[in-house]
Amino acid sequence: MKCLLCGLESRFISKGLQLCNKCIKESLEALPVVEKAHLISRSAFNLPSRPPKETGGVSCRFCVNECIIPENQRGYCGVRVNKGGRLTGVSSNEANVMWYYDPLPTNCVADWVCPGGTGSGYPKFAYKNGPETGFKNLAVFFNACTFNCLFCQNWHFREEQRGERKRKVEELVDAVSAKVSCICYFGGDPTPQLHFAIKVSKLALQQNKERILRICWESNGSMNPALLKGMINLSLQSGGCIKFDLKAWNETLHKALTGVTNRRTLENFKLVAERIKDSPEPPLLIASTLLVPGYVDEEEVRNIARFIASINPEIPYALLAFYPHFYMSDLPTTSKTHAYQCLEAAKSEGLKRVRLGNVHLLSG
Numbered sequence: 001m002k003c004l005l006c007g008l009e010s011r012f013i014s015k016g017l018q019l020c021n022k023c024i025k026e027s028l029e030a031l032p033v034v035e036k037a038h039l040i041s042r043s044a045f046n047l048p049s050r051p052p053k054e055t056g057g058v059s060c061r062f063c064v065n066e067c068i069i070p071e072n073q074r075g076y077c078g079v080r081v082n083k084g085g086r087l088t089g090v091s092s093n094e095a096n097v098m099w100y101y102d103p104l105p106t107n108c109v110a111d112w113v114c115p116g117g118t119g120s121g122y123p124k125f126a127y128k129n130g131p132e133t134g135f136k137n138l139a140v141f142f143n144a145c146t147f148n149c150l151f152c153q154n155w156h157f158r159e160e161q162r163g164e165r166k167r168k169v170e171e172l173v174d175a176v177s178a179k180v181s182c183i184c185y186f187g188g189d190p191t192p193q194l195h196f197a198i199k200v201s202k203l204a205l206q207q208n209k210e211r212i213l214r215i216c217w218e219s220n221g222s223m224n225p226a227l228l229k230g231m232i233n234l235s236l237q238s239g240g241c242i243k244f245d246l247k248a249w250n251e252t253l254h255k256a257l258t259g260v261t262n263r264r265t266l267e268n269f270k271l272v273a274e275r276i277k278d279s280p281e282p283p284l285l286i287a288s289t290l291l292v293p294g295y296v297d298e299e300e301v302r303n304i305a306r307f308i309a310s311i312n313p314e315i316p317y318a319l320l321a322f323y324p325h326f327y328m329s330d331l332p333t334t335s336k337t338h339a340y341q342c343l344e345a346a347k348s349e350g351l352k353r354v355r356l357g358n359v360h361l362l363s364g
Helices: 021-026 030-043 157-162 169-174 191-207 225-238 251-258 263-273 298-311 336-348
Strands: 081-083 086-088 097-103 136-142 180-187 214-219 242-245 285-291 317-321 354-357
Touching: 021 030, 021 251, 030 251, 136 191, 169 191, 180 191, 191 214, 191 225, 214 225, 225 242, 225 263, 242 263, 263 285, 263 298, 285 298, 285 336, 298 317, 298 336, 317 336, 336 354
Parallel strands: 136 180, 180 214, 214 242, 242 285, 285 317, 317 354
Antiparallel strands: 081 086, 097 136
């Protein structure tokens, strides 16, 4: 693929963006190309191409996008709707969500440090002094997201989102069986429907207060800080973890890849880190980065790792191998060279707990 701006030809330039890494970061002409890419990817699912800012609309403060939604239209996440001057679509009582049981230990991004995968926090927060075989994770997948990642590994949720699949709080609470030792909210992203997740978590913990039940989260970190504080308290109380996906360091690159700024994510990451002292083990906060070939390179990882290490070098950081998906399906998988260069870069910045994930995807 050739870069539309500089003409560079490379297999590491995606047809979804049609821009090389350098031009994204340095050329003012890249912006309309980026905007067109996100318009195309979102119009296929009848989603607004950018967060609406309609004068006279209804304000939504759930996430960094802070949409002002016009009458009978959706916010950027796709599930919050202005009906008659009120936000409808989802609520603390119902959400566009699905769930399943995942036997432990599982392939969770945090499994190498969390209680379910390692027994961290035993005996207060883990049933076993090692992997919790015989127990289950209740994996809760939200069909909405505050970002628009062109490489989204779970992009099919947008099809479910259009189907308006709603489930009640009571249904999810009832799904917490005796063998469920952790609930993990992911997606998409839990952010647009956090009121629902927080309510479910409180009820589930109340009904299971005599046993271990961890509340965990996987998120892009774009939520309103007030909601994040509720998440933190639930995880601290239960021994769960909060995993932030730090997709890129450079803000311009982050916007190109996800459609949204990373400023709130980085601010929220610091906010969670302030509470690590309240639960050093099991780890409250975990970070990960997907190594997208041609875009999320050694420089990006080095800067992210430096940021994490400046806060607390003990924060676990997982580097994940990329598999082609969505509007970046033409890119190759992450190479071993790319992955190990990024691994060494992260370690060289002072991080104590770094690992490579999805190593089976790495190419020669």
